[in-house]
Amino acid sequence: MFDFKIAARMKAVHSDIRGPIFEEANKMTQQGIRVTKLNTGNPAAFGFELPESVRRSLMENIDKAVPYCDVKGMPDSLRAIYDYHTTKGVQGITTESIFIGNGVSEVASLAATVLFDSGDEVLIPVPSYSMWTNLAFMADAKPVLYLCDEKSDWYPDLDDIRSKITPKTKAIVIINPNNPTGAVYPREIVEGIVQIARENNLVLLADEIYDRLVMDGFVHYAAAAIGHDIPVITLNGLSKSHIICGFRCGWMVVSGPDWFTVPTIEAIQKIAAMRLCGNALTQLVIPAALEDNSSTRAMLEPGGRIYEQRRATFEALDRMVGISYVPNHASFYLFPRIDAKKYNIVSDRQFALDVLHAAHVLFVPGSGFDWPTPDHFRLVMLPEPNEISRVVSDIAKFLETYDQSAKDIVI
Ligand SMILES: Cc1ncc(COP(=O)(O)O)c(C=O)c1O
Structure with missing residues (x-):
């Protein structure tokens, strides 16, 4: 067999946003399991609509x-x-x-x-x-x-x-x-x-x-x-x-x-x-x-989707134990801290995989952003307020009994 080698620099290249946990989520979806995928900041995937100004300029100038x-x-x-x-x-x-x-x-x-x-x-x-x-x-x-x-x-x-x-x-x-x-x-x-x-x-x-x-x-x-x-x-x-x-x-x-x-x-x-x-x-x-800045501004003000989804996320997180966060003032991302000691978390990727299997929510663990300790994850606050509240509550419910020391680390 030809001794073929991928360029050595590829060893370091990585993306947990579309990495192995994402692939596992896709497998679950293929099996008919409804997974809420919060791994990418992709607003249209959550029903955000194309601004009329954009649609018109595309059609008129095609x-x-x-x-x-x-x-x-x-x-x-x-x-x-x-x-x-x-x-x-x-x-x-x-x-x-x-x-x-x-x-x-x-x-x-x-x-x-x-x-x-x-x-x-x-x-x-x-x-x-x-x-x-x-x-x-x-x-x-x-x-x-x-x-x-x-x-x-x-x-x-x-x-x-x-x-x-x-x-x-x-x-x-x-x-x-x-x-x-x-x-x-x-x-x-x-x-x-x-x-x-x-x-x-x-x-x-x-x-x-x-x-x-x-x-x-x-x-x-x-x-x-x-x-x-x-x-x-x-x-x-x-x-x-x-x-x-x-x-x-x-x-x-x-x-x-x-x-x-x-x-x-x-x-x-x-x-x-x-x-x-x-x-x-x-x-x-x-x-x-x-x-057209108005369509963007409308999402960011009280009553707008990004604003209200953030409010719903904060309210749901505030009811949780073992989680703290620094409020964001832009975009739709939050990087909450989880009390790793309380849940004996040594691998945030395993934590993300366990949440995926139990609560059917996909998110990117902190290590996917090169965060050095297993105590953060990224929440993408793009689902509608009721949905994001439900997602956070499902994670809270999962955490009620979670103890990573009782589990094998497989990832
Ligand atoms: C900080 C940052 N830079 C760049 C990008 C890439 O954006 P684009 O869709 O324009 O390639 C993203 C996408 O999420 C991002 O979050």
Whole structure:
């Protein structure tokens, strides 16, 4: 037999969002068991509807998307993105600074490919959305995790970031608002991270896909606006704010000093050209979507789905013992703490598997976000209020008799 080997870098690549526990849930579904799948932030899967503005712009302009478009994107969409980011305070950019692609996932991958060399270190927040650690692995770079501190509302610990900088550090990833914590960073935290990048000549990768999903009067501060003099790549997209995860619509904006933007844009252009262009159909909706903030806002205010589902989740969690949480102020994610000692939990993956088998609820354990201790999990608060209350109550019921020390760890 031919001695075939998958590239060694794949050993480290992992995703628990669609990993073995998810596969087990799929098996159960095939057996006819109704599983509530809270592993992905996919609003349309929970009955969230496509905004009318998006539907209309797609239908009315569909013929424009038949040919390949420009490598960077369609002119009207680039213009709308330019307007959006300049309104947020980003300076010194043009439509040439923007690349539209098939979701933040694709443009982030393009950015990682042009930025990271083998052996480079990339500072990534923990808990961490696994796309970023995986992108580092795929470029043979090394993810170095910096702490977002639960005791400080899950804000990044600036001292921890500083302590982890070495001569090999190339970039800092900031996910604001955050997945999985739902935290929105105050101005001084964003300023602090920008200052660290400035002092150490680091590139800032600002994943701001949840910036339109901010609640409770909180304000989102764009890293590129605060760090207008430093190298920044801002990533954003419409998957969540406009319920079109399946469209695959995201973009990135390269900003900062010329010594960074000129070669970076040139390099991205080269590899973006290899895939000819982003999906033109999804780009059609960008101008209308970025103009229509009202459909997103409506979900986030009292009476709106995201707001009410969060309220129902908090009420149900408040009735539980052994669970605590830092309220989120953006998105639909929560990263609750479970009292691991009380339930003798040594493996959070086993805990997630046991909940799946007993309560038919699928969620991603904290370790899926590189959280080092087995005492957290991510709740995706996308089911309707009654349903999410029921789900949390089912987990509570399961916990009444749960003792992991009495079970085998099989995962
Ligand atoms: C923080 C973060 N970044 C990027 C993405 C990827 O989004 P997209 O659908 O645009 O690829 C997600 C998706 O959940 C996310 O949570």
